[in-house]
Amino acid sequence: MPAAPDFPPAPDAVRPVRALISLSDKSGLVEVAQALNDLGVELVSTGGTRASIEKAGLPVRDVADLTGFPEMMDGRVKTLHPVVHGGLLGVRNAPAHAEAMDQHSIGPIDIAWIDLYPFESTVESGAGFEACIENIDIGGPAMIRSAAKNHGHVAVCVDRDAMDQVIAALTADGATSLNLRKQLAARAFARTAAYDAAVSGWFAAQVEDAAPLRKSIAGTLAQTLRYGENPHQTGAFYRTADRRPGVANARQLQGKELGYNNIADADAACELVAEFAEPACVIVKHANPCGVAVGADLSSAYQRALACDAVSAFGGVVAVNRPLTESDARLITDIFTEVVIAPGADDAAMAVFAAKKNLRLLLTDGLPDPMQAGSVFRSVAGGFLVQSRDLARITPADLTIVTKRQPSDAEVRDMLFAFTVAKHVKSNAIVYAKDGQTAGIGAGQMNRRDSARIAAIRAREAGEAQGLPSLAEGSACASEAFFPFADGLLEAVAAGATSVIQPGGSIRDAEVIAAADDKGIAMAFTGARVFRH
Template structure:
């Protein structure tokens, strides 16, 4: 490990004399370059950035004038040179560094403004292999890292917001403070880390590696939260560089700041609403990450009414997600019940006006639904590491079902089974869901055994006057014993859907036959912890 040299303390203020600018995203470039030039800062630049600055009539020097080498190899080699990196890494007040810079004609660079080749957007746009590789920046990250390491003297900017902070400091203080340079350095390393994470993830995908030897995850801060699950925990909300449509892409039109629990519950609600991407309106009501009512209907007003019937008590203080644009009628019905968050693909002006009277209600719009079939990964932390798995994109049709009982289900029972199983996929295990006619009737979640989940689901239905006779019952994992199925049959279910696969399947099938109900195996488990 290299020993720390005995360098003199870094100056608190550095007056900018030379800046190196090389940006892919040229947003605000000319204004920034003009402000620097007006402040007497010499500008050095490369390729298209230099051409854009020069075209605006701003004095700028080509990096080739520093290095004595032209850009070569299709622009791959232009800044990888001692006169660039020496100017970034040289410790001005260290005698040996100053002597080396003087001996080799290396001028100090006080500011480097670099944003990187658009690798992430190129991948997101479906670029082919060669195009993606060509958009891997080499010189940019190298300059960012060099300047950030020498933050005692160099300010590093990686996006227009950073540049704005430097220009404000230049105007107010005549230079950059050490505190600002440290802050910019921390951001710079985070940016190159995120960039490398994106590249490594892309390469793993190209190689078909679902579990590469190292896994890097990077996100951009969306919001610093007031607290986490509890008031003594700190928390923040991050989004991936290119995000699936959902709570991380939503615009908040009104209401208090979202909390940690609001965000988690809203995500759970909207992901379930996205399962219903057909012609019917759908409404999902979630409380503590579990659906307490889900229904479809010809319109959102009817879908909400039917979803609320399932458990109007738990709906108090819940999250409402819908699968289509909110209208006034649905908004008025939702507003009658205290609701923490409403999330929708859009909202009519009349609907927004209705919610405006509820100052604490958060209204989020996303301009689309999450793609329920989108491939991707989910993450969970554990002590000393994290778990990664592919997203559960299981979506069944009637053709996927294996009927294992003597009585075959009716077409309506099959439809109800599939609806119930879709809901069960989003209920914490052990999960039991009773449903009929596109409406949940009872939900049993998170119990330590399946019989209790069935009993609780039936009890909730009875509490709210919902008759389970002729309903479908879904279990997201197999029945290990016949008792859970018998509980469902006694409650009134005439159709049962479950994955199958228990060593006691024959015992469970026999119980279903004895009760005269139809049962289908999916062969797919949708367990959710």
């Protein structure tokens, strides 16, 4: 480990003489270059950036004038030179550094505005391997890190916002402060870390390494939250490079700022509603669906979903898988709803929602693909877990009927619908469903029997609210994991279920099958467990 050198304290105010600019995205370049020139700062640049500054009629020096070497190897080598990095890394008030800079004719670089080759967008565009490799920046990160390390003397900028802060400081005071340079350095190191994370993650995927020795997660701040899960916790929302349609990439048209729980619930609702091909509605409360239904149209689907558990739906999140119309909006706004998330909405629908100023309306311009591979992360003390996204999708061909009674076609449809919902319910999960509508949902219990009982209570109460018997009468019961004993299945039968779908695989499967045969119900095994913790 290198010992910390005994440098003099960094100056609070640095009056810049020279700025190095090297950009892939040249938005705002001329305005910034003009401002720096007006402030008496010499401009040094490379390639296309230098050409753009020259075209604007502003004085600029080519980096090659400083280094004495032209750009070479298709631009791969241009700034990797002692004159550049010495100008960035030299500690101005350290005698040995000052002597070396003078001896080797190294001029100080006081401002560095550098972005990076567009690696992330190149990958996102679907470019081939070689194109992605060529868009891995080498010189840019090296200069950013050099400038950030020497923040005592250098202001490093990795985006236009940072550059605007520097210009504002120079306009007001003629100098950058040490505090500002520290803030910019922290931002710069975060940018290079995120860039390296993108490159390493992409490369691991290219060599099909699902569990690389080191794994990084990078995000860009989307929103500082008022608080986290509870008011005494801090919270922030970050976007990753993943452009998957959903809450992270949605447009918020109205309403209060999203909170931590709103974001989590909206994500859960959007991911579930995307599972269905028919017009569908999902209502989520505290990360669990409380009502799910399909219908001939969204209005029908919403009414059926609401009927499953109108009590829990109050203050919930509504997700749909079709653009919203005025009639849909009027139904949804009949009760208090925190968030509505949809792939779109027409003008009339947006006008209806606008009358509910606190309701957050999110438009995703698409739906997440339930079969798109990806990773899911979860933090634990001292680390984090990574797993692939749950892509389980059960079809009639996947079912093994294990009982004497065969299910009807309608029961098979109900079983598959219920199992799809159960995949998105916190374990232990039991879901009763009939005719494309959940009848009762039991979530997050420590034993499966209690989940079956709670789901039955919800189904009975929903029926009573409509002047009907329990909605679970004649329903299919889905369990996201096997029944370890027959008791959970018997609770489902008592609730009115006539068919059951479960993964199977318990050492007591024979006992559970025998109980199903004794009660005359049909039961199918999926062979796939869909736990959600």
